[in-house]
Amino acid sequence: MPEQALLKVSNIDAFHGSFQALWDVSLSVKPGEIVAIIGANGSGKSTLLDTISGFVHPAKGSIEFEGNDISKVEPFNIVKLGISQTPEGRRIFPDLTVLENLIIGAYNRKARPERAQNLQRVYQLFPILEDRKAQLAKTLSGGEQQMLALGRGLMSNPKIMLLDEMSLGLAPMMVNELYKALREIRARGITILFVEQNVRRSLTEADRAYIMEAGRVVLSGNAAELREEEKVKKAYFGA
Amino acid sequence: MILLSDLATPIVMGILLGGLYAVIALGLSLVFGVVKEINIAHGDLVILGSYFGYVAMTRFGIDPILSLVIGIPILFGIGFVIQKYLLNRAFRISTDATLIIAFGISIILESTYQFIWTPMSRGLTTPYALDSLSAGPIHVPLVYLLDFIAALVVMLFLREFLKRTYLGRAIMAAAQDRKAAHLMGINTDQVYAFTLGISAAFAAIAGVFLGLTFPFTPVSGMAFLIIALGVIVLGGLGSIVGTFVGAIVFGVVQTVSGHFFGVAAQMLAAYTMVLVVLAVIPRGIFGSR
Numbered sequence: 352m353p354e355q356a357l358l359k360v361s362n363i364d365a366f367h368g369s370f371q372a373l374w375d376v377s378l379s380v381k382p383g384e385i386v387a388i389i390g391a392n393g394s395g396k397s398t399l400l401d402t403i404s405g406f407v408h409p410a411k412g413s414i415e416f417e418g419n420d421i422s423k424v425e426p427f428n429i430v431k432l433g434i435s436q437t438p439e440g441r442r443i444f445p446d447l448t449v450l451e452n453l454i455i456g457a458y459n460r461k462a463r464p465e466r467a468q469n470l471q472r473v474y475q476l477f478p479i480l481e482d483r484k485a486q487l488a489k490t491l492s493g494g495e496q497q498m499l500a501l502g503r504g505l506m507s508n509p510k511i512m513l514l515d516e517m518s519l520g521l522a523p524m525m526v527n528e529l530y531k532a533l534r535e536i537r538a539r540g541i542t543i544l545f546v547e548q549n550v551r552r553s554l555t556e557a558d559r560a561y562i563m564e565a566g567r568v569v570l571s572g573n574a575a576e577l578r579e580e581e582k583v584k585k586a587y588f589g590a
Numbered sequence: 591m592i593l594l595s596d597l598a599t600p601i602v603m604g605i606l607l608g609g610l611y612a613v614i615a616l617g618l619s620l621v622f623g624v625v626k627e628i629n630i631a632h633g634d635l636v637i638l639g640s641y642f643g644y645v646a647m648t649r650f651g652i653d654p655i656l657s658l659v660i661g662i663p664i665l666f667g668i669g670f671v672i673q674k675y676l677l678n679r680a681f682r683i684s685t686d687a688t689l690i691i692a693f694g695i696s697i698i699l700e701s702t703y704q705f706i707w708t709p710m711s712r713g714l715t716t717p718y719a720l721d722s723l724s725a726g727p728i729h730v731p732l733v734y735l736l737d738f739i740a741a742l743v744v745m746l747f748l749r750e751f752l753k754r755t756y757l758g759r760a761i762m763a764a765a766q767d768r769k770a771a772h773l774m775g776i777n778t779d780q781v782y783a784f785t786l787g788i789s790a791a792f793a794a795i796a797g798v799f800l801g802l803t804f805p806f807t808p809v810s811g812m813a814f815l816i817i818a819l820g821v822i823v824l825g826g827l828g829s830i831v832g833t834f835v836g837a838i839v840f841g842v843v844q845t846v847s848g849h850f851f852g853v854a855a856q857m858l859a860a861y862t863m864v865l866v867v868l869a870v871i872p873r874g875i876f877g878s879r
Contacts, residue, residue: 404773430775442770444763455763458756459775507775 355418357382357542358403358434358511363412363422365402372398374566375412380511385533385543387553387574389587390563396546397439399563400513403544404436405429417510431459433510437517439546441500445489449480452488452499456506465508472539473502476532494525501532505541512536514545518552530556550587554578595727600849601842602728608841609738610803612834613796615818615825616744617789623828624765624785627677627685630692633815634699635790639665639797640806641707643714654714654798655736661794669790674783681782696811703808714801733802740799744792745834751788761785765828820864825874832876839875840864 356379365373373395380386388396401407403414405426414422416432424432444452453473457466474481477498483491488499497517504512514533518526533556537543547553554560554574562570562583570582577583618632629635642661643654650657672695680687713719721732752758764771764781771778800806800814817840822828825836840860847859867875 406769406772425777426772427775427777430773436773438770438773442767442773444766444770446766447759447762451759451762455759455774455776458760458763463756503774 356380356415357417358544359413359415360399360403361413361415363402363409363414365398365407365409367398367407372407372566373402373409376563376566376568377412378561378568378571380542380544382510382542383537383540384559385537385545385557387557387560388544388546388563389548389550389553389560391548393565394563395566396563397515398566400436400515400544400546403429403434403513430507430509431461433508434513435504435507435509435511436513437500437504437515439515439519441496443488443491443496443499443503445487447488448484449486449488449491449499450484452503453480453484453506456503457508459507462506462508466506469506469508473505476505476535477502494521494529497521497525497529498532501529501536505536509541511542511544514543516546516548518547518549526552550583554583597846597849598726598728599730600845603730603734604842604845605838606730606734606738606841607803607845608834608838609734609741610796610799610837611817611821611841612741612837613737613744613792613799614814615821615833615837616741616748616830617792617796618815618818619822619825619828619830619833620748620792621786621789622822624761625673625677625681625782627681627688627692628819629786629789630689630815631672631696631699631811632789632793632818633811633813634696634703635665635669635793635811636797636800636814637703637806637808637811638668638699639794640714640801640810641703641712641797642794643798643801644707644712647714647716653716654801658794658798661798662791665794666787666791669793670783670787672790673786674779677786678779678782700808700811707808709808711805711807712801713805714798716802719802731803733799737799737803740795741834741837744795745830748788748792748830757781757784817860820861823874824864824867826877827874829874829876832874835875 358380360376360378362375362377363373376399390396398407402409405424409422413420453470457463479495480499480502491499517529533543554577557574560574560577561568614636618629621627621629639661643657646652646657647654676691677688680691718732723730723732752762760776760781763774764776764778768778821836821840822833824840825832843863844856844860848856
């Protein structure tokens with residue numbers, strides 16, 4: 352018996368105005384997995400995350416989370432269900448303090464009762480955030496801001512985290528640290544679906560991956576196998 | 591020395607008058623900072639507050655300040671409904687649409703006041719409205735001091751509310767990044783409605799203190815809206831402390847220039863000062879962005 356999917360995207364089309372950004376995209380994530388979505392700029396990766404988060408409603412197809420259809424749920428109600436997105440560019444609240452950013456992460460009513468406990472967990476994962484809790488978020492370095500964005504996502508008590516371009520523009524050492532944190536987050540039982548442009552890195556960190564091109568999923572499978580796939584090697588590793 | 595003691599009264603009057611301007615401008619500034627809309631009808635909501643105090647006083651014999659216990663929730667409700675059912679919908683079309691809708695609301699409100707209360711000038715002439723306070727060479731009307739106290743109360747309330755409550759934090763978050771706010775589970779349309787509600791509740795307070803300080807007519811709202819706009823661009827858009835300081839600077843320039851050049855010149859001097867300040871520091875005194 353295959354384990355039931357936590358998140359199941361089936362044959363969705365999605366539009367930005369009249370521009371079709373997703374074509375018949377399907378994807379599923381099982382509880383506890385780390386899954387990567389790989390593709391170049393404009394391949395539809397971020398739109399896919401935004402469709403799951405409810406910012407874009409699919410014109411066709413369905414999105415199920417824990418067996419319930421969520422394709423018409425508004426974005427501010429999605430997080431309550433246990434889906435948290437850390438958006439591209441981090442989008443922390445620059446003029447709030449680090450602590451205020453974390454507290455606002457626990458805004459949804461289901462997360463509020465567990466705020467103190469989740470805050471301790473975030474501080475364990477990223478001690479630097481506790482040191483800087485009284486600082487305005489905009490004074491943090493890029494890597495620290497990314498940690499804050501992840502911490503803020505964790506405060507919502509998610510079952511799955513959607514991470515958009517987490518390592519973009521960061522130094523390799525910082526990227527290593529963030530991926531280490533990601534593995535710890537997974538070890539706490541939180542499922543992860545992340546979007547990356549760095550193919551090599553993604554295929555090392557993920558269990559499975561989906562490769563997107565021009566709004567379509569063109570290849571998917573076990574990350575280790577994809578690394579050996581000729582097409583992937585050719586297209587992304589230049590070998 | 592004579593000049594200084596001469597000036598003491600206008601300066602103190604200006605600071606206290608700045609308090610009244612601050613209460614009027616804080617609501618406008620909050621909505622501008624959070625919802626990014628200029629609520630052209632804000633002055634008219636303030637005047638609605640004045641008329642509410644007037645009715646409470648003349649019909650029911652209730653002190654206008656005391657009547658705020660009812661006036662605040664009523665104005666809050668009106669503000670909430672205006673944002674939820676009119677401005678949020680207009681916002682989906684464009685930001686210009688919200689401006690036009692707000693202008694329409696302004697005209698409707700002014701016409702309503704004309705209809706109900708006639709164009710006659712009214713005032714909240716309470717027993718204490720004519721009392722004054724003296725300290726050494728300084729003489730100021732009691733209501734000016736009340737204006738300033740009201741400003742301090744409103745400002746402190748707003749600051750603590752934004753910092754300490756979930757709704758306050760949601761308002762700050764929605765002001766800084768709408769999409770990220772959605773990702774936190776914040777219904778920004780709801781938050782905007784609350785924001786205009788709070789702004790209108792401040793208008794209720796501002797209206798009562800305005801009515802205690804000056805006579806008002808159905809069309810007074812526009813004059814005070816323009817003063818409030820001057821105040822918030824002076825202080826720096828969207829900053830609470832900036833709005834407060836801007837209001838006081840505006841008030842002082844007005845009363846001091848009135849002292850030297852006569853009452854007819856005081857508004858000219860105040861607006862000229864706003865232009866000069868903007869020419870030198872375009873972001874306003876406390877503007878950050």
